[in-house]
Amino acid sequence: MKFFSRFVLSTLFAAAALAQNVYIASPAAGSSVTPGSDITVEVSQPDGQSSWVESALVLGWWPCDGSSEDPCLPASEVLGELLYNGGPFKPTFYNTENVISQNITVNIPSSTPAGYALLQVAHFVLVGAELGPVVQTFSVNLTVV
Ligand SMILES: *[C@@H]1O[C@H](CO)[C@@H](O)[C@H](O)[C@H]1NC(C)=O
Ligand SMILES: *[C@@H]1O[C@H](CO)[C@@H](O)[C@H](O)[C@H]1NC(C)=O
Numbered sequence: 001m002k003f004f005s006r007f008v009l010s011t012l013f014a015a016a017a018l019a020q021n022v023y024i025a026s027p028a029a030g031s032s033v034t035p036g037s038d039i040t041v042e043v044s045q046p047d048g049q050s051s052w053v054e055s056a057l058v059l060g061w062w063p064c065d066g067s068s069e070d071p072c073l074p075a076s077e078v079l080g081e082l083l084y085n086g087g088p089f090k091p092t093f094y095n096t097e098n099v100i101s102q103n104i105t106v107n108i109p110s111s112t113p114a115g116y117a118l119l120q121v122a123h124f125v126l127v128g129a130e131l132g133p134v135v136q137t138f139s140v141n142l143t144v145v
Pocket of ligand 1: 066072116118141142
């Protein structure tokens with residue numbers, strides 16, 4: 001039990017120290033996208049206090065209308081169609097608020113029906129000296145025209 005709690009606690013502390021989740025800075029929620037076009041996705045993360053090792057960043061695409069046949073599910077449950085599976089998040093830009101970002105170009109699948117779609121993010125990161133594994137997820141709701 002002692003061993004267990006020490007391990008869990010250090011992972012939780014490390015995760016808390018990392019503090020904020022990755023998010024999609026651009027496109028903003030509600031932005032319009034056209035099937036078949038390329039868009040630039042700016043993935044950002046506030047810089048954390050602790051050390052961490054980047055492992056993987058995945059972007060998915062989940063068109064949905066919110067009905068029971070076509071539910072809008074969070075990125076923690078589905079990624080949908082794979083748009084990007086590009087290995088580590090490699091932020092290159094450091095702004096004055098200590099937000100780090102990376103631009104990734106993805107192609108919106110040409111088969112996407114008009115309506116709404118979730119652009120899904122999953123970020124796998126190893127936090128702290130003991131490399132606690134953490135999966136962070138985020139979604140942005142886009143309008144498909
Ligand atoms: C996406 O945005 C539209 C328009 O605001 C809304 O009707 C729909 O419920 C949103 N979908 C999700 C999953 O948030
Ligand atoms: C991403 O692209 C946008 C638009 O071109 C630009 O304003 C932004 O600085 C870029 N961010 C990074 C991290 O390169």
